[in-house]
Amino acid sequence: MTTNNAYEADMTERRWPGQETGKPGFLRPPSMARPADECRHSPLPPLMPSIHDVAAMAGVSIKTVSRVVNKAPNVSAELRERVTAAIRQLGYRPNQSARRLAGGRSFMIAFLYNNPAPSYNGGIQSGAANRCRDLGYHLVVEPMPLAGEDRFAILDRLVAALRPDGVFLVPPLSDDARLLQRLSELKLPCARIAGSVMAESFNIPTPERAAGRMVADHLIGLGHCRIGVITPPASHKAAMQRVEGFRDGLLAAGLPIDDALFMEGAFDFESGIRAGERLLAEVRRPTAIFATNDDMALGALTVAHRLKLSVPEDLSVVGFDDTPAGLTAWPPLTTVSQPLEAMGSAVIDALAGSSADSPQFTFRLIQRGSSGPAAV
Amino acid sequence: MTTNNAYEADMTERRWPGQETGKPGFLRPPSMARPADECRHSPLPPLMPSIHDVAAMAGVSIKTVSRVVNKAPNVSAELRERVTAAIRQLGYRPNQSARRLAGGRSFMIAFLYNNPAPSYNGGIQSGAANRCRDLGYHLVVEPMPLAGEDRFAILDRLVAALRPDGVFLVPPLSDDARLLQRLSELKLPCARIAGSVMAESFNIPTPERAAGRMVADHLIGLGHCRIGVITPPASHKAAMQRVEGFRDGLLAAGLPIDDALFMEGAFDFESGIRAGERLLAEVRRPTAIFATNDDMALGALTVAHRLKLSVPEDLSVVGFDDTPAGLTAWPPLTTVSQPLEAMGSAVIDALAGSSADSPQFTFRLIQRGSSGPAAV
DNA sequence: GTCCGAAAAGACAACGTTGTCATGCTCTCC
DNA sequence: GGAGAGCATGACAACGTTGTCTTTTCGGAC
Numbered sequence: 001m002t003t004n005n006a007y008e009a010d011m012t013e014r015r016w017p018g019q020e021t022g023k024p025g026f027l028r029p030p031s032m033a034r035p036a037d038e039c040r041h042s043p044l045p046p047l048m049p050s051i052h053d054v055a056a057m058a059g060v061s062i063k064t065v066s067r068v069v070n071k072a073p074n075v076s077a078e079l080r081e082r083v084t085a086a087i088r089q090l091g092y093r094p095n096q097s098a099r100r101l102a103g104g105r106s107f108m109i110a111f112l113y114n115n116p117a118p119s120y121n122g123g124i125q126s127g128a129a130n131r132c133r134d135l136g137y138h139l140v141v142e143p144m145p146l147a148g149e150d151r152f153a154i155l156d157r158l159v160a161a162l163r164p165d166g167v168f169l170v171p172p173l174s175d176d177a178r179l180l181q182r183l184s185e186l187k188l189p190c191a192r193i194a195g196s197v198m199a200e201s202f203n204i205p206t207p208e209r210a211a212g213r214m215v216a217d218h219l220i221g222l223g224h225c226r227i228g229v230i231t232p233p234a235s236h237k238a239a240m241q242r243v244e245g246f247r248d249g250l251l252a253a254g255l256p257i258d259d260a261l262f263m264e265g266a267f268d269f270e271s272g273i274r275a276g277e278r279l280l281a282e283v284r285r286p287t288a289i290f291a292t293n294d295d296m297a298l299g300a301l302t303v304a305h306r307l308k309l310s311v312p313e314d315l316s317v318v319g320f321d322d323t324p325a326g327l328t329a330w331p332p333l334t335t336v337s338q339p340l341e342a343m344g345s346a347v348i349d350a351l352a353g354s355s356a357d358s359p360q361f362t363f364r365l366i367q368r369g370s371s372g373p374a375a376v
Numbered sequence: 377m378t379t380n381n382a383y384e385a386d387m388t389e390r391r392w393p394g395q396e397t398g399k400p401g402f403l404r405p406p407s408m409a410r411p412a413d414e415c416r417h418s419p420l421p422p423l424m425p426s427i428h429d430v431a432a433m434a435g436v437s438i439k440t441v442s443r444v445v446n447k448a449p450n451v452s453a454e455l456r457e458r459v460t461a462a463i464r465q466l467g468y469r470p471n472q473s474a475r476r477l478a479g480g481r482s483f484m485i486a487f488l489y490n491n492p493a494p495s496y497n498g499g500i501q502s503g504a505a506n507r508c509r510d511l512g513y514h515l516v517v518e519p520m521p522l523a524g525e526d527r528f529a530i531l532d533r534l535v536a537a538l539r540p541d542g543v544f545l546v547p548p549l550s551d552d553a554r555l556l557q558r559l560s561e562l563k564l565p566c567a568r569i570a571g572s573v574m575a576e577s578f579n580i581p582t583p584e585r586a587a588g589r590m591v592a593d594h595l596i597g598l599g600h601c602r603i604g605v606i607t608p609p610a611s612h613k614a615a616m617q618r619v620e621g622f623r624d625g626l627l628a629a630g631l632p633i634d635d636a637l638f639m640e641g642a643f644d645f646e647s648g649i650r651a652g653e654r655l656l657a658e659v660r661r662p663t664a665i666f667a668t669n670d671d672m673a674l675g676a677l678t679v680a681h682r683l684k685l686s687v688p689e690d691l692s693v694v695g696f697d698d699t700p701a702g703l704t705a706w707p708p709l710t711t712v713s714q715p716l717e718a719m720g721s722a723v724i725d726a727l728a729g730s731s732a733d734s735p736q737f738t739f740r741l742i743q744r745g746s747s748g749p750a751a752v
Numbered sequence: 753g754t755c756c757g758a759a760a761a762g763a764c765a766a767c768g769t770t771g772t773c774a775t776g777c778t779c780t781c782c
Numbered sequence: 783g784g785a786g787a788g789c790a791t792g793a794c795a796a797c798g799t800t801g802t803c804t805t806t807t808c809g810g811a812c
Contacts, residue, residue, distance in 0.1 A: 048536070050798055061762045066800060074760055093536030097476035098798035101767045105800095106473065107537070118700070122494030126519050133518075133530065138538060140484075140514050143502050154509065160424065160469030161483070162514060269704050298704035305706040324494070325701030328645050328674035330681040426768055437792045442770060450790055474768035477797045481770095753812100760807070770796085777790080782783105 049090040057086040069094055096138075100163065109351060110164040111141045112155075114173050116268070117295070119323045123340025124170055124193065130341075131348040140164065144173060152182055159186055166351035168192065174203070175237050191350045193343055196237035202350050204343065204359065208241035209248070211336050211363040212292075215318050216249020218334075218365055219288045223374035224316060225255055228279035228286040230265040230272060230296045239267075242292045242320060261286060265296045272299020280307060280315070287315060287374045294319035294326040294335055301329060301370065312372030322366055331369030338363050425466040433462040445470055472514075476539070485727060486540040487517050488531075490549050492644070493671070495699045499716025500546055500569065500723075507721040511728050516540065520549060528558055535562055542727035544568065550579070551613050567726045569719055572613035578726050580719065580735065584617035585624070587712050587739040591694050592625020594710075594741055595664045599750035600692060601631055604655035604662035606641040606648060606672045615643075618668045618696060637662060641672045648675020656683060656691070663691060663750045670695035670702040670711055677705060677746065688748030698742055707745030714739050 051069075055062040060079055067075050068083040075083075086092070100106040109132060113121050129139045142158055144151045158164070166189045173179060174192035180199040183190045190201035194208065219227055229246060232239035243262070250257055260282065263275035272291055276299055279286055291297035297319030301311060309315050311331055319326050322337030339361055346359040427445075431438040436455055443451050444459040451459075462468070476482040485508060489497050505515045518534055520527045534540070542565045549555060550568035556575040559566045566577035570584065595603055605622060608615035619638070626633055636658065639651035648667055652675050655662055667673035673695030677687060685691050687707055695702050698713030715737050722735040 048539075052798080062799080063762060063764095063801095064760085067761090070800085074758095076760065079761080091532075091536075093533065095477070095539070095798055096537045097473040097482065097539070098767090099800075100473035101471070101477055101769085101797090102799040102801080104767085118494040118498030122498060125517065129517055129519050133533070136537075138516050138534075141501065141505055141517050142509075143505050156467075157469065157509070158514070160467075161472045161512075163424075163471070163473070269700075295700070295704065302704070302706055302708075323701075324645075324671075325699075325704050328671065328678070328701050329704065330678055330706055332678075428768080438769080439771095439792060439794095440790090443791090446770085450788095452790060455791085471768055474797090475770075477767090477799085478769040478771080480797085755812085756810090758808090760805100762805075763803090764801105765803100766801080767799090768797105772795085773793090775790100775792080777788100779788080780786090782785090 048095075049092045051092070051094070053090055054083065054086045054092045057090065058082045106163045106165050107137050108140050108162050108164040109137050109348065110158055110162065110167045111139055112144050112167060112169050112173055112179075113141070114144050114146050115170055117293075117321065117323060120321060120340065121170065123338075124344035124347075127341030127344025127346075128168070128348050129344075131345040135348065135352050137165070137348065137352065144179075146172065146176075151176075151179060155179070155182060155186075159188065165189065166191065168347045168351065169195070171195070171238050172236050175235065189351055191347050193347060194238035196241070204346055204350060206238065206338065206343070206361055207363055208238050209245035211320070211365075212242035212245025212247075213249045213252075214245070214363070214365050215242075215290050215320070215336065216246045216253070218367070219290065219316060219318060219371065220249060220253045220255065222288075222316065222372060223376075224286075224288040225374070226258075226261070226284060226286045226288075228261045228263065228275075228282075228289040228300075230263050230275040230279075230289065230291040230300065232292045233264065233266050236267060239292050239320075246290060265291065265299075267293050267295060269295045269299045269302075272296030273303055274299075276300035276303035280304070280309070288318070288371070289315065290318045292320050294321045294323040294333060297333055297335070297370075298325060298329055301333070311370055314375065316371040316374070318371050327368075329370070334368045334371035335366050336363050337366050424471075425468045427468070427470070429466055430459065430462045430468045433466060434458040482539045482541050483513050484516050484538050484540040485513050485724065486534055486538065486543045487515055488520050488543060488545050488549055488555075489517070490520050490522050491546055493669075493697065493699060496697060496716065497546065499714075500720035503717030503720025503722075504544070504724050505720075506717070507724040511724065513541070513724065513728065520555075522548070522552075527555060531555070531558060531562075535564065541565065542567065544723045544727065545571070547571070547614050548612050551611065565727055567723045569723060570614035572617070580722055580726060582614065582714065582719070582737055583739055584614050585621035587696070587741075588618035588621025588623075589625045589628075590621070590739070590741050591618075591666050591696070591712065592622045592629070594743070595666065595692060595694065595747065596625060596629045596631065598664075598692065598747065599752075600662075600664040601750070602634075602637070602660060602662045602664075604637045604639065604651075604658075604665040604676075606639050606651040606655075606665065606667040606676065608668045609640065609642050612643065615668050615696075622666060641667065641675075643669050643671060645671045645675045645678075648672030649679055650675075652676035652679035656680070656685070661691075664694070664747070665691065666694045668696050670697045670699040670709060673709055673711070673746075674701060674705055677709070687746050690751060692747040692750070694747050703744075705746070710744045710747035711742050712739050713742050 051062045051065050054065045064079055065083050068080050096107050115121050132139045167183060168191045170193050174195035175197045177197050180201055184200055192201055192203045194206045195203040231243050263278055265271040265275045272295060279289060280303055289300045291300055297317050301317050304311050304315050319333045319335040322335045326333035326335045427438045427441050430441045440455055441459050444456050472483050491497050508515045543559060544567045546569050550571035551573045553573050556577055560576055568577055568579045570582045571579040607619050639654055641647040641651045648671060656679055665676045667676055673693050677693050680687050680691050687693060695709045695711040698711045702709035702711045
């Protein structure tokens with residue numbers, strides 16, 4: 001039911017008295033929406049105490065409570081003490097909607113994603129959500145289409161309705177120049193993970209290149225000298241660095257760079273199969289394959305199985321991302337793991353300005369059964 | 377930095393004039409938070425028009441605009457037309473914070489999850505987020521610990537800050553009795569997927585049992601009569617139904633039920649390996665294994681590889697969930713797929729009361745290379 | 753003692769929306 | 783033509799916070 005009418009789509013259908021529809025709907029109807037009110041003047045403590053309740057209990061003005069809550073300076077120790085006690089006793093929590101309305105902050109951070117790898121998104125999201133929790137923010141998720149004008153409509157609606165305090169993007173969205181430009185027009189603080197396109201938004205860099213080098217060193221160390229590479233789609237700039245790093249390793253080891261051994265994939269299993277088939281059909285068959293993500297590596301592994309090649313005896317395969325599928329494959333996949341949760345956490349820190357420096361991450365090579373010494 | 381002090385933890389650190397810290401933080405400082413104001417009386421259309429701008433342009437009161445926006449009855453066609461035009465021209469979008477504050481609705485739905493399978497969460501979340509978008513809601517994600525008192529604190533904070541219009545849970549959270557009780561105390565509309573514990577909250581049932589039966593029929597149809605089953609942990613009530621359905625199938629086919637062939641797993645890869653090892657060490661080795669989720673099935677598959685059993689010639693393996701890892705395994709896993717996106721979407725419909733009936737889902741058996749005829 | 757400046761506390765008006773009530777206006781029916 | 787019922791519209795007060803400005807209080811220097 002996606003409609004192009006931006007206005008219509010933003011409104012929720014709602015039943016009005018007189019419009020009888022059979023099913024009542026599950027959400028609390030508006031009329032009973034404020035249980036707090038009934039409690040306000042009752043002897044029982046209010047269910048959802050407001051700043052006024054706290055102020056009354058502490059015998060101060062609401063402004064003083066506000067100051068204490070926001071850790072503003074110029075509040076005497078004594079009052080701060082009293083207010084804090086009242087807050088604790090009542091279990092007061094500021095109402096975010098009211099804060100947003102009055103103060104211009106929403107305490108919402110929007111997570112825009114498109115990455116089809118659920119474990120990648122999941123890891124980042126989990127780290128980000130937990131850090132948000134610590135900092136008093138909330139994470140709103142918004143899946144975005146990769147292309148098309150829809151994404152601008154989606155973004156506009158999100159921004160208009162929520163006015164998030166910040167937005168963050170993961171690859172490949174973090175290289176979507178038009179999206180970044182729109183975000184900058186909207187003057188939304190924005191942070192990206194592993195972006196490579198230049199943009200004014202903050203970017204959290206990742207050691208893609210060093211990781212690519214690490215894979216090269218690993219395979220070369222095992223004696224491989226003819227190594228096929230399944231490269232990312234050209235749009236995936238960050239992942240492209242993995243290939244660069246891999247080339248660095250070949251150069252450093254004095255190995256030749258054979259363009260026939262570089263096959264472009266689409267970051268999915270199918271394209272890994274196709275690339276693997278072509279690589280393994282080479283007359284001088286490579287003894288190892290480095291795929292720039294796990295899905296493609298698993299495609300290569302599947303081709304090896306189909307061709308009855310033993311892994312790692314006949315062929316070593318290395319992936320990238322440390323997805324769950326790599327762990328459960330046979331043989332388990334040698335791959336590179338990223339500290340996803342820490343990265344998600346760092347993005348929130350960057351947006352909230354609560355971290356001291358630009359974070360540094362290290363990617364780790366996870367050696368498992370799919371890579372071994374080259375056959376002699 | 378998780379602190380137990382509920383009050384402290386809810387507040388974001390904030391820089392006040394005079395407190396100089398080196399890094400400015402990335403979020404827009406509060407003072408420049410309202411760019412809309414500057415535009416209000418300028419000749420240019422306001423960047424973020426409010427209901428007042430629309431009312432002024434259409435020459436009506438703000439209340440009338442509100443009525444049009446909320447599709448309330450009793451507005452003349454002419455005014456509705458004028459207002460709609462003004463809304464469109466200005467690109468007006470209602471401010472959710474203000475709506476929440478005034479109307480008692482937040483247009484937020486909270487998604488509580490714990491399920492460690494990212495593709496499961498991801499699928500549900502994606503369906504839910506898209507449906508939210510259609511209906512004008514937003515999806516706030518909140519990862520929850522499985523046990524411990526923390527989850528109540530997390531829930532309380534979420535509710536206090538956001539007052540979400542609804543909450544939804546996926547397994548195994550949907551069977552967390554204490555959490556459900558707390559939600560009901562908070563009077564929060566709540567919907568669950570595949571819950572089996574009785575609770576007053578709405579539950580979206582899934583055909584787990586029928587799916588288990590389907591797997592049994594599939595394997596029995598291939599000629600298997602000795603089939604190992606890796607069961608879910610006892611806490612996963614919904615998944616337990618899969619085993620029931622499987623038993624139904626055995627009974628219907630007149631096959632014996634051998635308790636030695638039922639091994640409890642923990643829904644993860646490792647436990648699948650352990651259960652697989654034990655099953656395949658049986659003197660009369662089963663010719664097929666049904667694991668109640670893919671991770672455990674992949675564990676069994678790994679054991680088969682280690683024992684140099686051919687799959688499916690020597691052993692058929694069937695999983696459940698249709699995870700990406702099952703697709704990329706070797707051989708690709710026969711499994712059961714759930715319409716995750718539709719389920720996520722349906723939960724939102726249930727919460728918003730926008731669907732006519734309780735939805736019915738069908739699980740599909742995905743036949744792939746890991747299951748085949750029983751050896752004679 | 754007076755005065756001054758700074759610090760502490762409060763009063764009050766936003767913020768943008770919805771709920772409630774009041775006010776017309778237009779029918780219909782006697 | 784007058785009463786009453788309904789519809790269409792608007793005025794205004796919430797909602798719970800924060801920003802701004804004002805007032806009070808408190809030290810200390812003269």
